[in-house]
Amino acid sequence: MKQFEALTRKSDRQPVRYLIVDDSVFARKSLAKMVESFGGQLAGEAGDGFTAITEYARTKPDIVLMDITMPQMEGIEAVERIIAEHPDARIVMVSSVGYQDNILAALQKGARHFVQKPVKPDALYEIIRYVLNDDGVTAPVGAGENSR
Amino acid sequence: MRMELIQPFIGSLDAVLAEMMRTPAKIVDLTMEQEGYRRKGLAASVTFKGQIEGRVVLDMEPRAAAQVAAVLSGAEVDPSDSIAREAVCELANMVIGNAVTQLNDRGFHFKVFPPEILSAEQCDAAGQDSEASILCFETPAGSVHLNINMHYHRRRSRERAPVSVG
Numbered sequence: 380m381k382q383f384e385a386l387t388r389k390s391d392r393q394p395v396r397y398l399i400v401d402d403s404v405f406a407r408k409s410l411a412k413m414v415e416s417f418g419g420q421l422a423g424e425a426g427d428g429f430t431a432i433t434e435y436a437r438t439k440p441d442i443v444l445m446d447i448t449m450p451q452m453e454g455i456e457a458v459e460r461i462i463a464e465h466p467d468a469r470i471v472m473v474s475s476v477g478y479q480d481n482i483l484a485a486l487q488k489g490a491r492h493f494v495q496k497p498v499k500p501d502a503l504y505e506i507i508r509y510v511l512n513d514d515g516v517t518a519p520v521g522a523g524e525n526s527r
Numbered sequence: 528m529r530m531e532l533i534q535p536f537i538g539s540l541d542a543v544l545a546e547m548m549r550t551p552a553k554i555v556d557l558t559m560e561q562e563g564y565r566r567k568g569l570a571a572s573v574t575f576k577g578q579i580e581g582r583v584v585l586d587m588e589p590r591a592a593a594q595v596a597a598v599l600s601g602a603e604v605d606p607s608d609s610i611a612r613e614a615v616c617e618l619a620n621m622v623i624g625n626a627v628t629q630l631n632d633r634g635f636h637f638k639v640f641p642p643e644i645l646s647a648e649q650c651d652a653a654g655q656d657s658e659a660s661i662l663c664f665e666t667p668a669g670s671v672h673l674n675i676n677m678h679y680h681r682r683r684s685r686e687r688a689p690v691s692v693g
Contacts, residue, residue, distance in 0.1 A: 380601055402641050403620065405613040409599045448624070448639050475624025476639050478631035495628070496621045497546045 383504050385418025386511060388441065389518045395511060396422035398440035400431040400457065401473070402449040406496075410444055410473065413500050417507065428452025428460075435461050435468065441516055442507060445490070447474035447481060455485050462489030469510050473498060529658075533675060535629040536583065537662060540622045540673055544666060547595045547618060552664045552671065560659035563652040564674040568592065569612050570645040571619035575627055577637035581657070581677035583626075584645055585619035588669030592618075616642045622673070650674070 386395045397414045399421065401407045407424050414421060422438040425431040427449045435443065443461070447454040454472060461468050472485045475496040482493045492506045511517040537554060544552040570586040587595070589606035596604040596614035604610055619642045627637050652659075659676040 403613065403617045405596075405599060405610065405617045406620075409617075412601060448620070448641050450641050475621040476628055477624070478628045480631065480636075496624065497543060 380412055380416045381500060383417050383500070386504075386508060386517050387418065388516055390516075394418055394420040395442060395507075395517065396420050396438070396440045398423045398425065398431070398434055398438055398443045400425045400428070400434075400443060400449070400454065401446040402426050403446075406446065410498070413498070413503060414444075416500060417504055428454060428457030431457045432460050432464075435465065441469065442511065443468065443470040444473045444503075445470050447472060447476055447485070455481070455488055455490075458485055458490050459488040467514075469514060469516075471503075471506060471510060473503070531633075532579070532630065532635070532677060533660060533662075535626040536622070536673060536675055539625040539629070540585075540662070540664060540671070543618065543621045543625060544664065544671065547598055547621075548591070548666055548668065549598060550667050552666045554662060555665045555670075556661075556663040558661050558663075560652075560661055560674065560676070564650040564659070564661065564676070566645060566648055566650075567670075567672055569615045571612075571616040571642045572645045572650075573619050573623040573642045574640045575623070575637040576640075578635050579637070579677050581675065583619070583623050583676070584650065584672075584674040585615060585622060586645075586672040586674065587615050587618075588671070591666055591669040591671055594666075594668040612644055616644055650676075 397419050399407050399410045411421050422440040423434040425434045429452045445454045458470050470490045472490045472493045477495040491510045567586050568588045569592045570584050572584045574582040592611040592615045593604045593606040596611045627639050657678045662673040664671040
């Protein structure tokens with residue numbers, strides 16, 4: 380897999396920490412590999428919305444990659460509950476179901492962006508970089524000290 | 528069978544296979560399902576509900592499933608490995624999710640449920656108000672079948688108003 384210029388936190392130069400939420404073990408593995416190629420660190424994983432809420436509180440990740448269609452509790456409801464408790468949470472929706480109503484609902488609940496499956500690593504990297512830079516978590520890539 | 532409902536599934540499967548198998552896929556057959564669909568390889572089923580309800584089965588030759596699993600995981604996968612079955616589930620999620628996205632954006636409203644591995648040899652036959660078709664794609668790694676079974680609610684036309692989704 381292509382290696383990207385590492386995204387590191389501006390505050391301590393440590394790797395960005397990710398929480399990956401998807402009911403498919405396979406999708407989680409695939410996303411974890413991408414995160415690794417972005418120079419990131421896996422903070423935790425969850426297979427449904429309920430677990431995502433507790434994992435978020437436990438791991439306090441820098442960013443969450445959240446599926447929409449999941450058993451027990453779907454991604455959009457999980458976004459709403461996480462944002463209610465952690466208003467600064469950064470959540471990017473990653474789903475194959477990308478119709479306008481769903482995207483709009485996720486953004487209204489506090490998600491920051493949306494990526495449709497199948498995920499292209501370049502597209503996901505750019506979106507994560509945009510969200511993290513926008514919040515000042517990471518310095519822009521190519522600024523020198525962030526480079527591998 | 529209303530082709531405007533089938534076309535998004537064909538386009539989605541074609542695009543997702545090209546992306547995930549890194550090889551072209553060619554549609555070689557389209558038939559109407561007369562009896563219940565009989566599973567041919569490793570299969571996953573996704574149901575959707577809304578203005579039109581139904582289920583779609585993605586069925587892949589184990590060799591083709593292993594190739595998708597290898598692309599997704601970045602490692603060699605044996606066709607008998609359970610990861611090949613999980614790859615079919617994830618691929619079904621992508622194909623059906625993308626198709627349903629297109630249909631929603633054209634005004635057909637659905638809710639999609641998580642994919643499930645299909646272990647039964649044969650599915651139930653389509654009901655009286657249902658239409659079912661089987662699409663067959665050929666790839667260099669083997670054939671891929673998509674069984675689409677849709678239920679129109681002809682007798683419940685009042686309930687065909689848009690439903691909330693997501």
